[in-house]
Amino acid sequence: MEEKTWKNPTIAWIDRRMPVFTMMHHDLVDYPTPRNLNYWWNFGSLAGIALTIMIVSGIVLAMNYVPHVDHAFESVERIMRDVNYGWLMRYLHMNGASFFFIVVYIHIFRGLYYGSYKPPRELLWMIGVIILLAMMATAFMGYVLPWGQMSFWGAKVITNLFSAIPLVGESIVTWLWGGFAVDQPTLNRFFSLHYLLPFVIFGLVFLHLVALHTSKSNNPLGIDVKGPQDTIPFTPYYTIKDAFGLGVFLIAYLGFVFFAPDFFGEPDNYIKANPMQTPPHIVPEWYFLPFYAILRAMTFEIWFITAKLGGVILMFGSVLILLALPWLDRSPVRSGRFRPIFKIFFWLFVVDCVLLGMVGARPPEGVWVMIGQAATAFYFAFFIIILPLLSVLERPRPLPASINTAVTRSGAGAPAMGAAE
Amino acid sequence: MATTATPPEHADEEDTRRDFLLIATGTLTAVGVGLAAWPFIDTLNPARDTLAVATTGVDLSPVEVGQAITVVWQGKPVFIRHRTEKEISEARSVPMDVLVDPQMDQDRVQKPEWLVQIGVCTHLGCIPLGQKPSDPKGDYGGWFCPCHGSHYDTAGRIRRGPAPKNLEIPPYDYVEESRILIG
Numbered sequence: 001m002e003e004k005t006w007k008n009p010t011i012a013w014i015d016r017r018m019p020v021f022t023m024m025h026h027d028l029v030d031y032p033t034p035r036n037l038n039y040w041w042n043f044g045s046l047a048g049i050a051l052t053i054m055i056v057s058g059i060v061l062a063m064n065y066v067p068h069v070d071h072a073f074e075s076v077e078r079i080m081r082d083v084n085y086g087w088l089m090r091y092l093h094m095n096g097a098s099f100f101f102i103v104v105y106i107h108i109f110r111g112l113y114y115g116s117y118k119p120p121r122e123l124l125w126m127i128g129v130i131i132l133l134a135m136m137a138t139a140f141m142g143y144v145l146p147w148g149q150m151s152f153w154g155a156k157v158i159t160n161l162f163s164a165i166p167l168v169g170e171s172i173v174t175w176l177w178g179g180f181a182v183d184q185p186t187l188n189r190f191f192s193l194h195y196l197l198p199f200v201i202f203g204l205v206f207l208h209l210v211a212l213h214t215s216k217s218n219n220p221l222g223i224d225v226k227g228p229q230d231t232i233p234f235t236p237y238y239t240i241k242d243a244f245g246l247g248v249f250l251i252a253y254l255g256f257v258f259f260a261p262d263f264f265g266e267p268d269n270y271i272k273a274n275p276m277q278t279p280p281h282i283v284p285e286w287y288f289l290p291f292y293a294i295l296r297a298m299t300f301e302i303w304f305i306t307a308k309l310g311g312v313i314l315m316f317g318s319v320l321i322l323l324a325l326p327w328l329d330r331s332p333v334r335s336g337r338f339r340p341i342f343k344i345f346f347w348l349f350v351v352d353c354v355l356l357g358m359v360g361a362r363p364p365e366g367v368w369v370m371i372g373q374a375a376t377a378f379y380f381a382f383f384i385i386i387l388p389l390l391s392v393l394e395r396p397r398p399l400p401a402s403i404n405t406a407v408t409r410s411g412a413g414a415p416a417m418g419a420a421e
Numbered sequence: 422m423a424t425t426a427t428p429p430e431h432a433d434e435e436d437t438r439r440d441f442l443l444i445a446t447g448t449l450t451a452v453g454v455g456l457a458a459w460p461f462i463d464t465l466n467p468a469r470d471t472l473a474v475a476t477t478g479v480d481l482s483p484v485e486v487g488q489a490i491t492v493v494w495q496g497k498p499v500f501i502r503h504r505t506e507k508e509i510s511e512a513r514s515v516p517m518d519v520l521v522d523p524q525m526d527q528d529r530v531q532k533p534e535w536l537v538q539i540g541v542c543t544h545l546g547c548i549p550l551g552q553k554p555s556d557p558k559g560d561y562g563g564w565f566c567p568c569h570g571s572h573y574d575t576a577g578r579i580r581r582g583p584a585p586k587n588l589e590i591p592p593y594d595y596v597e598e599s600r601i602l603i604g
Contacts, residue, residue, distance in 0.1 A: 060464050082469040085460035 027213055032231035033238050034219035036407040040114075041217065041238075042245035043107040048205060049246060050100040055198050057093040058142075061086075065145065067191035069184045072147035073272040091261040097139050098264040099253045101287035104132065108322075113346055115334030116218040122326035124211035129322045131204045136319070138197040139285065141190040148269030149279050155182045155190070157282060161295075164309040181275060221406055222335025223399050230403040281363060289360030290353050294318050296364045297376035314376065321383050328383050330391035338397040342390050349382045476604035478596070481535060489552045491540060494603045498540035498548055499591060500564070504575060509533050511562060512576035519580075522587045526576040529590055537601065538577045539591050542566040544584035549573060564588070 004022050006012040015021045064083050066075040079086035108128070111117055117125035144155040159176045163169040178185030216225060225231055232238075256263055264286060268279045284292050298311035305313070321328075336343045352375050359372040400406035477494040479501065484490055489502040504512075512526040530536055542549050544566065550556040551564035551573070559565030559572035561580045566573075571582030578587040593603040 056461065060461055063465070064468070078468070078470065082471075084463040084466050084468060086464060086468070088460050089464055 027209075027234075028239075029233065029235040031213070031234035032216070032225070032228070033234045034217055034225055034230060034403055035232045035237075036219050036221060036403050037217065037238065037241075038220050039241075039245060040106070040110040040220075042242055042249075043103050043110060045242045046103045046245060046249050047100065047107055049249075050096060050103050051198065051201060051205065053092060054096045054100060055202070057089050057096060058195070058198065060089045061093055062191075062195060065191075067145070067188050069147065069187055069273070072145060072187060076146045088257070091257045093142075094265060095253060095256045095261060095263075097142065097285070098256075098287065099249070100135070101139070103249070104135065105287070108132070109350060111218075112325075112349075113336040114218055114220060115222050115329070115331075115336070117326045118329070118332075118334050119326070120215045121211070121218065124208060124215060125326060126323050127204060127208045127211060129319070131201055131208060132322075133319060134197055134201045134204060136288070138194060138201065139287065141194040141197070143285060144187065144190050145194060146269060147187065147273045149271045149273055149277075150266045150269040150282065152182060152273035152275065153278055153282050154284060155186065158284075159186075161312045161315070164306070164312040166309070183275075218334060219403060220335060220337065221400060221403055222333065222338070223403065226402045226404075283361055286357065286361075289358075290356035291315050291318060291360070293356040293360035293372045294376045294379065296360075297369075297372045299364075299369060299373070314380075318379060321380070325383065325387075329387040331394065331396065333396040333399065338399055339390070339394055340397065341394045342387075345382060345386050345390070348378070352378045352382070476602055478600065478602050480600050482599040486534070491552050492603070494539075494591060499603060500536070500538050500540040500552060500577070500588070502536045502552075504534050504536055508562065508575040512574060512578075515574065515576075515578075521579045522585070524576075524578060524587055529576050529578075529587070531593075531595065535601075536575075536577060537591065537593055537603070538588040540564075540588070542568065542571055542584055543579065543586040543588065544569055544571055544582070549588075 004015075004025050006015055006021060011021050061079065064075060064079050064086065066072060076090065079090055081087075083089075111125065111128070140154070140158060144151045159173055159182065162172045162176060165172060174180060176186070177183070178189060219225075266283065266285075271279075283289070292315075295311040295315040298307050298314055300310075301307055302310060331339065331342070333339055336346055355371065356375045356379065359368050359375060362368045364372070475495055477492055477499070479490075479492050479499075481501070481503070484501065484503045486503050487505050489500060491498045491500055493499070502508075509526070515526075517523045517525075526533075529538070540548050540552070545568065547566050547568035549559075549564035549566040549571070551558040557565045557567075559574075559580075561572050561574035563575045563577060563580075564573040565571070566582065566584065569583050571584035572580050573584075573588055574580050576587075577590075579585070591603050593601045596602045
């Protein structure tokens with residue numbers, strides 16, 4: 001790390017004793033970033049901003065929310081009607097959850113397409129998967145807090161997943177509930193954990209960034225940075241690009257907050273929880289629909305595994321398999337740009353995930369059961385069969401000699417050009 | 422080779438133009454952040470349902486001469502004392518120049534026999550004693566704050582001790598002959 005001298009004496013005094021300013025300068029200003037990052041690389045910083053918006057709006061909401069089965073629903077309505085700008089805080093938080101997932105899903109698909117999980121970034125990727133899991137837990141518990149019909153029955157259905165575990169399942173469910181039904185103890189602990197987990201995520205994001213700044217950013221070409229000619233400093237080039245992306249993101253996000261705040265929500269959640277009556281059609285929030293479809297795809301037993309247990313295994317497996325991705329895809333070429341067959345399967349995988357989402361939104365009847373099973377089969381086949389086979393069978397296109405030669409005119413004119421060999 | 426990526430040389434005109442852009446962008450950002458922060462700050466202000474219960478009605482008829490009652494208004498105690506002739510004349514005979522916070526007794530009441538004031542010591546917010554018959558009333562027959570020893574007279578004016586001001590008078594009106602609405 002090169003020594004930075006600070007002109008401001010106060011900053012210099014602090015920095016000599018605790019080099020936070022030097023670290024910030026190193027990681028946010030001088031930080032060498034590949035010069036060819038496209039707009040798909042905006043979504044990491046957007047995810048960080050979404051997390052911040054969720055934490056800030058959530059802290060304000062928690063000041064007015066009452067985690068009690070008799071008051072939770074009413075306290076949310078009070079936030080909407082009586083608390084100054086309470087409607088804004090709640091709509092920011094509700095839609096913020098959706099946009100956080102939109103941003104993170106795009107971020108994940110970007111990593112998938114450009115091979116950002118491959119060496120040396122395996123751990124960076126795995127921390128990201130853990131962040132996704134923590135986000136899912138946080139979002140699920142947060143959705144329970146307003147104590148509407150969907151909150152209650154979502155909580156009941158999802159916690160009941162654990163009853164599929166042989167022998168100890170029922171005990172685990174009772175332990176999760178803190179009783180014999182989803183009730184006051186459940187709501188109270190979900191509130192506690194919903195407040196805790198975002199800060200755990202914040203810590204995980206910090207580790208994600210430590211890992212990122214150790215191996216440095218991947219890039220659309222997927223080739224390593226070979227020298228200073230391949231990089232540009234993060235500030236001003238990527239700070240301004242991230243800021244522009246943030247502006248576009250905020251227009252879309254706030255567009256929903258102000259003009260279609262209930263677009264992503266379920267009307268049934270404006271009915272107070274009634275433990276005696278299940279709504280006719282329970283669906284999770286949209287960001288869980290693909291996983292919900294995978295859960296329901298299992299309609300038959302395999303040996304001793306019941307359909308219920310099988311569905312639960314597949315659902316958790318669909319996220320956990322991402323942890324193994326760096327070892328399932330052994331192709332040495334990172335970027336999908338140079339992998340003609342992978343590219344086709346990647347887009348099929350994207351379509352498959354959207355299809356699973358559509359299946360998850362519909363009642364498990366008729367042709368949708370079959371479609372859900374086929375889409376689930378393809379989901380796992382992509383990871384377990386297609387990627388390992390492509391690692392061996394696919395012949396990648398030749399890689400450019402360096403980022404600089406591929407993306408700059410002066411670089412392309414230089415004799416180092418080696419892409420056409 | 423790498424020269425294309427470095428910014429143009431800093432000519433003087435270039436500097437002023439860039440300075441203008443930086444200052445303009447910075448100012449707009451600061452205004453935007455300020456506007457965005459306001460809703461978050463304003464949520465901490467009293468909500469509409471809190472404001473809606475901001476008035477308290479009190480029926481004075483059961484309170485005999487010499488008695489005092491304490492009612493709650495906006496979460497604070499309000500002292501209402503039905504003063505005796507002696508207390509009123511004591512309060513009105515005090516010369517202004519001995520008062521810490523000079524104020525006529527006539528300016529502190531709407532009807533001389535009813536003294537209505539917020540029962541929160543103006544020093545650091547304790548509740549002075551003097552409402553119950555058994556309470557110490559301080560050296561001036563009014564109220565005595567046990568926290569730091571402030572003495573208030575029969576008009577609720579500070580006479581001795583660290584408190585800087587007289588007990589505060591809440592806004593109130595007689596809605597009937599013996600009924601007031603505070604707030």
